[in-house]
Amino acid sequence: MFKILAKEVLSDCVYKMVIDAPRIARARKAGQFVVLRIDENGERVPLTICDADAVAGSLTIVFQAVGKSTMQLGQMEPGQSIHDLVGPLGKATHIEKYGTVVCVGGGIGIAPVYPIAQAMRLAGNKVISLIGARTKNLLILEKEMAKVSDELLVATDDGSYSIKGFTSDLLKQVMARGIKVDLAVAIGPVPMMKAMANLTKTYNLKTMVSLNPIMLDATGMCGVCRVTVGGKTQFACVDGPEFDGHLVDFDELQKRLRTYNVQEKTAVEKFQHSPSCIDLAMAAQKQVK
Amino acid sequence: MPKEKIERQKMPEQKPHDRIKNFNEVPFGFPQEIAMKEAQRCLQCKKPACVKGCPVEVAIPEFIKLVAEGKFVEAARKVKSTNALPAVCGRVCPQESQCEKVCIVGKKDKPVAIGSLERFVADFERNTNAVKIPNIAEKKNIKVAVVGSGPAGLTCAGDLALKGYDVTIFEALHKTGGVLVYGIPEFRLPKVIVQAEVNYLTMMGVKVETNMLVGKVATLTELFKEGYKAAFVGTGAGLPMFLNIPGENLIGVLSANEYLTRVNLMKAYLFPEYDTPMVKSKKVAVVGAGNVAMDSARTALRLGAEKVYIVYRRSPEEMPARKEEIHHAQEEGIDFQLLTNPIEVLGKDGCVRGIKCIKMELGAPDESGRRRPIPIKDSEFEIEVDTVVVAIGNGPNPLLLKATPEIELNKWGNINANPETLATTMKGVYAGGDIVTGAATVIEAMGQGKIAARSIDKYLTGG
Numbered sequence: 001m002f003k004i005l006a007k008e009v010l011s012d013c014v015y016k017m018v019i020d021a022p023r024i025a026r027a028r029k030a031g032q033f034v035v036l037r038i039d040e041n042g043e044r045v046p047l048t049i050c051d052a053d054a055v056a057g058s059l060t061i062v063f064q065a066v067g068k069s070t071m072q073l074g075q076m077e078p079g080q081s082i083h084d085l086v087g088p089l090g091k092a093t094h095i096e097k098y099g100t101v102v103c104v105g106g107g108i109g110i111a112p113v114y115p116i117a118q119a120m121r122l123a124g125n126k127v128i129s130l131i132g133a134r135t136k137n138l139l140i141l142e143k144e145m146a147k148v149s150d151e152l153l154v155a156t157d158d159g160s161y162s163i164k165g166f167t168s169d170l171l172k173q174v175m176a177r178g179i180k181v182d183l184a185v186a187i188g189p190v191p192m193m194k195a196m197a198n199l200t201k202t203y204n205l206k207t208m209v210s211l212n213p214i215m216l217d218a219t220g221m222c223g224v225c226r227v228t229v230g231g232k233t234q235f236a237c238v239d240g241p242e243f244d245g246h247l248v249d250f251d252e253l254q255k256r257l258r259t260y261n262v263q264e265k266t267a268v269e270k271f272q273h274s275p276s277c278i279d280l281a282m283a284a285q286k287q288v289k
Numbered sequence: 290m291p292k293e294k295i296e297r298q299k300m301p302e303q304k305p306h307d308r309i310k311n312f313n314e315v316p317f318g319f320p321q322e323i324a325m326k327e328a329q330r331c332l333q334c335k336k337p338a339c340v341k342g343c344p345v346e347v348a349i350p351e352f353i354k355l356v357a358e359g360k361f362v363e364a365a366r367k368v369k370s371t372n373a374l375p376a377v378c379g380r381v382c383p384q385e386s387q388c389e390k391v392c393i394v395g396k397k398d399k400p401v402a403i404g405s406l407e408r409f410v411a412d413f414e415r416n417t418n419a420v421k422i423p424n425i426a427e428k429k430n431i432k433v434a435v436v437g438s439g440p441a442g443l444t445c446a447g448d449l450a451l452k453g454y455d456v457t458i459f460e461a462l463h464k465t466g467g468v469l470v471y472g473i474p475e476f477r478l479p480k481v482i483v484q485a486e487v488n489y490l491t492m493m494g495v496k497v498e499t500n501m502l503v504g505k506v507a508t509l510t511e512l513f514k515e516g517y518k519a520a521f522v523g524t525g526a527g528l529p530m531f532l533n534i535p536g537e538n539l540i541g542v543l544s545a546n547e548y549l550t551r552v553n554l555m556k557a558y559l560f561p562e563y564d565t566p567m568v569k570s571k572k573v574a575v576v577g578a579g580n581v582a583m584d585s586a587r588t589a590l591r592l593g594a595e596k597v598y599i600v601y602r603r604s605p606e607e608m609p610a611r612k613e614e615i616h617h618a619q620e621e622g623i624d625f626q627l628l629t630n631p632i633e634v635l636g637k638d639g640c641v642r643g644i645k646c647i648k649m650e651l652g653a654p655d656e657s658g659r660r661r662p663i664p665i666k667d668s669e670f671e672i673e674v675d676t677v678v679v680a681i682g683n684g685p686n687p688l689l690l691k692a693t694p695e696i697e698l699n700k701w702g703n704i705n706a707n708p709e710t711l712a713t714t715m716k717g718v719y720a721g722g723d724i725v726t727g728a729a730t731v732i733e734a735m736g737q738g739k740i741a742a743r744s745i746d747k748y749l750t751g752g
Contacts, residue, residue: 027506037463043555043564044463069564084463086500216555216565217471219461219502220687222547223529226538233538235528238687252538255639259540263566270561 001081002036005058010140011133013065014108015074016050022057024049024087030119031093031112031210031242034061035218037084038072045069046215046237048112049088050141062111062140068267089218090241093208095119098182100126102174102205103149104167104196106188107133110141112210113187118148120185126150128181130170132188136161167192168199175203183208186245190254197245207245211236213253214260228252297399298327305620309590312475312558315617316405321361324409328357330394331401338391339403344736345372345444349388349403356406365414368407369423373447373490374440374735376415376482379408381473382732383611415485422492426453431749434459434512434520436503436689439467440731441523441722443490444738445745450493452746457517458490459501461688464554467525468723469731471554472546474584476591477614480553504689509718519745522696522704522713522720523738526728527686531679532576536634541568541641545577545585545680552588570676572596574644576631577680578608579728583615585678586623597623598672602630602649602662626672630664634677643673685724696720703727710744711737719744 006018024034033048051060065074076082093116101120105113110131121127129149133139134157146152153170154162163170167188175181184207186196193209200207213225213236220238227236230247234240300323302308302316319327331353339349348367355364368375384390384404392400414420431454435446438460446456464470466483491497503509509520529544531537551557555565573589575582578601589597599618601608604627608615619625626646633645648668651660685703690696695715697705704713704720711719721737723729 023501023506041556041563043566068561084500086461086463086502088505089502216547216550217462220527221471221529221683222550223531223544224547226531228538233531233533238528238691256538256540258639259568260566262569263560267561267564267566 001083002085003081004076004078007076007078010062011138013074014062014138014140015065016060016062017073017076018058018060019082019085020057021059021085024085025052025057025059026054028052028059028088029092030095030115032088032090033218033241034059034085034087035089035215036073036082036086038069038076039083042072042083043069044216044218045073046089046212046218048115048210050111050114051118062108064108067264068271071268071271086219090237091239093119093185093242095123097124100128100179100181102171102181102184103127103129104171104184104186104188105129105131105145106167106186106192107138108140109188109192109210110139110145113185114141114144114148116185116187117145121148121150128174129153130155130167130174132156132165132167132170134158166195168195171196171199175205181205184245185209190250190257193245193248194250197248197250201246208242209245209248210241211243211248211253212241213256294398295326295330297330297402298323298405300402300405305622308476309587309621312591314479315476318412319405319409321359321413324356324361324406325359327402328353328406331357332393334393338393339388339401342388342391344387344732345378345739347372347375347388347407352410353401353403353406356410361410361413362417362419365410365419366423368410371739372735373444374486374731375407376411377440377469377478377486378732378735379404379406379411380478380482381730383730385612387732415482420485420489420492423451425451425493428455429453429749430455432457432517433745433749434503434509434517435523436509436520437461437467437523437525437722437724438465438487438497439523439525439722439734440469441525441734441738441741442467442521443486444735445521445523445721445742446495446738447490447493448739448742449745450490450495452742454746454749455496456494457496457498459503460497460499461502462554463499465497465499467523471550472581472584474549474553474588476587477584502688504692508692509689509695509715513717519717519719519749521738521741521745522689522718522724523722523734524686524689525723525734526683527688528684529679530682530684532631532681534631534633536636536641537679539634539636539641540639541570541675542634542677542679543568545575545581545678546683548585548678549581549588552592558592567592568676570594572598572674573676573678574598574600574626574631574672574674575678575680576600577682578603578610578615578627579680579682580610580614582678582680583610583618585680587618587621589676589678590621590623594676596674598626598674599623600626600629600631600644600646600672602628603659604628604651607659628662630662631677632669635671641675641677643671644677645669645671682728683723685727690724701727710747711741712744712748717748
C-alpha cells in the first residue's frame, strides 16, 4: 500500500498528489512513469512522475480526471492509500549539455515536461519553456516551470491569460529571434505534439515527444502500447515513452487511443461523476492544432 | 496387478454447451474411487520410464501406489518432495509428450492418467486442509533473490527454502504467479490454486515482494550490495511477436498476451465491476495454434463471441498445443482454418473488419524439422472478423536485461546460460524458464528452476 501524503487541486479536474514510495523516489529519473492500481478492482493506470524527493521518499504525480480511474483517484484524500504502485518505468530522458533546449508543455503535458526541464537545466542547458492551456483555469505549474527555466513564455488559446494563441505560436516567436536552439522537448495532447513536430521540422530542430498510448502491464509484455516510429513498431513502455517527434505516426496513435472509448464512457457513467468534468476532459482531448 | 483389464478412467467435465458460457474449470477432477481405480492400472515398473520423462522427476510409481491404497495425503507429500506445484502441473503439463508418452501401459493400451492423478492428490490435500510445512533444513541466513514469480521462480524459491536459504521473490506485477495468473485462463487453471501454491511457499518462509521491478528500482548489482549472495532470473516471456503484415495496428488487433492479461489478471470479463475494459467481439480470429492460441480462442467464446477461428499456417499434425486443449477447443465449436496464413488485416474506420488469408501447402522440412508451409498461388480469401488475436510467440522480457549488461544474451536475445548449471555470465546469477529457453512449458520452466536451485546451493556452499 502506498500512502497519499498530500493533495492539491491545480485546476478544474487536475490534481497534484504526493505519494509515499521511497524506493521509487530514489530510483526515478526524468521522463519515467509509474503504474498504479487504486484498489483490488482497479485497472493499471500509467502516470508520469512529475517530481520526487529522494530524502523524504516521496514522489509527485499530476493527473487530469478524464476517466473513471483518474476521477476516483482525484477523490482520494491524504491519509488514504493506493493499492499498488510500480515504477520507475520507461527509459529515462537522455540528459546532456546540448546548449539551448526548448521545453514545450501543453495542458496536462506541462506535468511531464517539468522534470525534464529541471534535469536539462541541472545539466547546464539554457532552458526556454513554452507552456500553454486552453484557458487560464487550466494552466498548471506555471511557478514551478518558471523556477527551472531561464525563460518562460505562456499562451492561452482563448487569450484569458498572457499571450493569446498556441504553444506553436510561442515557438515561432522564439525562433524569430534567430537564436540557435539545439533541442526541443514537446509534450501534450497528440494533436499538439503533431503540430509541434510539423513546425520544428521546418526549422530542422530535433524534437523529442513523450507518448501516452494505452498501456496494460507496462513492463514489456502485452504489446498494446505499440507505436509506429520511423516505419517500425516500437513499444512505448520499454522503448519509450520518448521518441523522435519527426518519426512518430501521430495519426495512428490518435486512432489507437480511441480503442476503449465506449467502455470508458460506460465506466464513467457508472461512477456518476459530475458531467462538467467529463466535458472539460473531452474538450481538452479534442483541442486541435 | 489386477486380473481384469481396467480401462483408462475419464475425468468428468463440464459439457461444452454449458462451459462456453462460464469461466469455471472444465474438468471436475477424479472422484476418490475413480482415482483409486485408475491408480491400479499402474504396473509399478522397477525401472519406471515415466520418471525419466518428467523434467522434475516426480516419484510417479510410488505416489500412484499410495493412491491405489487410498493414502491420498501421503501420495501428495510424495509428489511434493520433488514438485512444489502439483496442482498446477496436474492441470497444465503436456503429459502426453512427457511422463504418459513413455508409460509402459501405453504401449498396448492407453497410458496411466498420471497428470489427472497428480491433480487429484494435490487437490485432495488442499481441500482437506492437510497441507503442512515440510521439513526444512536448518536456517543458513544466506539471502537469495528470485526475480520473477512464474513457475521457474516459484520452483527455484521453493527448493532453496527447503535447503534453508533466506529467499525473497521479486515480482514486477501486482500479483504472483507470472504466466500462471496472467496467461492461463481460469477455466484451465483456477487462480485460487496458484495462490494456494504461493501460500505454501510463504508458509515455508519465502518472502514475496510484488510491484518490485528489479533492473529499474534496484539492479542485480545493487541487490548484491544489499546483502543478497545469489540471484535467480526467471523473468519469462516478454514483448509479443507480431505478423508484420499491413493493418496490424488497427483497433481490434491484440497480442494474445494483452488479450489474456486483460481477462485473467485484470478480470476484464467482469467489466465494469472491474475497471479494465475489454474489446467487444462478435467474430474473432486467433492466429497461431499453440496452447496460448487455444486459450485465447476459448476465452473469446466465453466472452460472448459468436464465431471464433483458429488460423494456422501448417497442418493439424504440427499444431503445438496440448492434445487435450485442441480437443476441448474443437468440442466447443472453434473453427480451425488450417494451412491458412493471414497476409493482411482489413480495416474500416480504423477498426478491424476482416483478415485476408492465403492457402498454404507443406513443402520440404525447414530448420525446425517441420515441413515448410508454402503459399498456394491465387488462393487468397477473406474471413470476416472484428477482432484478431495474434498468438505466435514472444521475445524475452527486456526489462531486466536492458539494465544488466553483465548478462550475456544469445542471438535470439535470450540469456546465454550454461545448460548444465544455468549459470549466467554474471557471477552468482542463474537463470531459467522462458527467459533462457524461449517459449516452453510450465514443467520445463520448473525443471530449470530446480537445476538452478541445485547450482545456487552448490555455489553458495562452495561444493
